[in-house]
Amino acid sequence: MRVAIVTESFLPQVNGVTNSVCRTVEHLAARGHEVVVLAPGPGPLSYAGRPVLRLPATPLPGYRSFRVGLPARRMVTAALRAFSPDVVHLASPALLGWAAMEAARRWALPTVAVFQTDLVGFAGRYGLPASERLWPLLRRVHAAADLTLVPSSATLSRLSELGFPRLALWPRGVDGERFSPRHRDEELRRRLAPGGEVLVGYVGRLSRDKRVGLLAEVARLRGARLVVVGDGPELSRLRRRIPGAVFLGQLSGERLSRVFASIDVFVHTGADETFCQSVQEALASGVPVVAPAAGGPLDLVRDGRNGLLYAPDSVRELRVAAGRLIHNPGLRSRLADAARSGVVARTWTVVNDRLLEHYRDVISPAAAPVAPGSGARRVPPPRSGGRALVPSSR
Numbered sequence: 396m397r398v399a400i401v402t403e404s405f406l407p408q409v410n411g412v413t414n415s416v417c418r419t420v421e422h423l424a425a426r427g428h429e430v431v432v433l434a435p436g437p438g439p440l441s442y443a444g445r446p447v448l449r450l451p452a453t454p455l456p457g458y459r460s461f462r463v464g465l466p467a468r469r470m471v472t473a474a475l476r477a478f479s480p481d482v483v484h485l486a487s488p489a490l491l492g493w494a495a496m497e498a499a500r501r502w503a504l505p506t507v508a509v510f511q512t513d514l515v516g517f518a519g520r521y522g523l524p525a526s527e528r529l530w531p532l533l534r535r536v537h538a539a540a541d542l543t544l545v546p547s548s549a550t551l552s553r554l555s556e557l558g559f560p561r562l563a564l565w566p567r568g569v570d571g572e573r574f575s576p577r578h579r580d581e582e583l584r585r586r587l588a589p590g591g592e593v594l595v596g597y598v599g600r601l602s603r604d605k606r607v608g609l610l611a612e613v614a615r616l617r618g619a620r621l622v623v624v625g626d627g628p629e630l631s632r633l634r635r636r637i638p639g640a641v642f643l644g645q646l647s648g649e650r651l652s653r654v655f656a657s658i659d660v661f662v663h664t665g666a667d668e669t670f671c672q673s674v675q676e677a678l679a680s681g682v683p684v685v686a687p688a689a690g691g692p693l694d695l696v697r698d699g700r701n702g703l704l705y706a707p708d709s710v711r712e713l714r715v716a717a718g719r720l721i722h723n724p725g726l727r728s729r730l731a732d733a734a735r736s737g738v739v740a741r742t743w744t745v746v747n748d749r750l751l752e753h754y755r756d757v758i759s760p761a762a763a764p765v766a767p768g769s770g771a772r773r774v775p776p777p778r779s780g781g782r783a784l785v786p787s788s789r
Contacts (some may be wrong), residue, residue: 399478401471401495402486403464403512405434405447410600410647411672412487412511415567419484420445422747430477433471435464435491448474450491459579460628464491472498474721480504482754484586486535487511496539505757508540510554515688516667533561541757544750548671565750566694567670568743569679576681576735577650578656586656588642592620593721596658596682598651598673601627605665610638612710613662613717615623624654655680659727660720666707668692678702678738683730685716696698701734 400419404412416432421443423430430445435452452462471494475483483499485492485508492508499506515529537543537559545551545564551562584589588594595614601607607629614621614637621640623633633644647653655661660678662685668674670691675683678695684702686692696702703719705712720727 396423396751396758398423398482398484398754399431399433399475399477399480399495400484400486401433401492402490403435403486403491404461405432406438406439407645408436411567411670412670415509415511416486416640417442418476418568418743419747419750422432422743424751426751431474431480432771433440433474433491433495434582436462448450454727456484461663463487466490466494468494468497471495472501474505475499481758482507483508484754485536485540488773489514496536500539502654505754506540506542507542507753507757508537509544509546509548510537510550510559511669513550513667517604520606520667520735542753544753547694549690549693563753567673567675567754568741569674569738570743571679571735571739574655574676574679576656578652578680580653581761582658583653583657587622590620593618593660593727594622595619595622595660595662595717595721596622596654596677598624598655598676599660599663599665601625601629601631601633604667605629605653607633607664608636609710609713610640610662612714614640616714616718619717619721622654622658624651634721646714649773652680655682658682660685660715660717661702662717663687663692664713666690670693675738675741681731681735683727684718685713685720687713695738695751697733697737699730700735701730703730717720723788753755 400416402412402416402665404410405416406413420430424443425447432447433450434447437449440447450467450598450754451465453465455461455463469493475498483495485495485506488508497537518529530587542561542563543559544563545554546566551564554562599605622638622644623640624643626645636720650767655676661673661682661684663674666687674692674695676700677684684696686696686704687707688704689707696704698704705716
């Protein structure tokens, strides 16, 4: 197949959207498919041997390190016409994604949109006006797609209630070799906790939408040493609020694997997660998780079995849940033993082979039955019989 991926975020930005797009491009390239990535802002011009076309972007007010793609309609249209894709993959579509959707509709190209970022929750955390008005706009974008993929059952239910059509579940994979208990490093543990404290870790963006200020509540618990991995606009504020925490910056590769496997408890504070990859990576590393009982973590954390859930808006429940694991080594060990088994079979290969099936469904929907209970709705008939770029009459 020829797949055009239009993404609202890509390298050098590191986040959930970028991660899933990178894994998708790697998988498509390994399977011999042709791919082009359309991404906002400056950055690498190729990835996994496939071209990346950079498009105009502007810094987000209040979060200037995050660049927002602009609706460069002429550039997007020209790129899609030149590449002539079989399917257009829209990763967390917003302004750039809408421009690509309009071009795809004009040229009768099958489209798969991925709902991955809770933009309404994101806008609300930053106090942006009229954040709730984003829902009709997002519904309009996704209603124009042949299929919308969502990463968790909670997100699928919410979008269905809001009237988003043609939904199907597409979770995220995890690299069970990269994230594994075998990377546990006792020397690293001694350096991070010279007093023998219980290591409590957070890995992710340090931004207001992740509610990272709540980490200060965990850091105050007796016998805990907080380890923070990541970067973002809240870093300086967190350093001032939690002077006793260890800030390791943004890590990748072997260093990230060792930190994940060497902590004792993983704490997540964001309450607007459509999936939450860092929770899955912690579980694969054999680490019990404390996470809010909302969104994506509900598919990953089994309360009392591989972690503990807390009411998203209750600081007290967060402290109690984290305290239970910090002060009860028996419970912590029992949950750690069960952490990996629930996620390790969900490899990126398995997950992305499922994505290829979704592509095929929208390219040739007549031969694509919908499995009972899959959460998918039947895809409409194709808009064209092939890849010839003939303008649609709509």
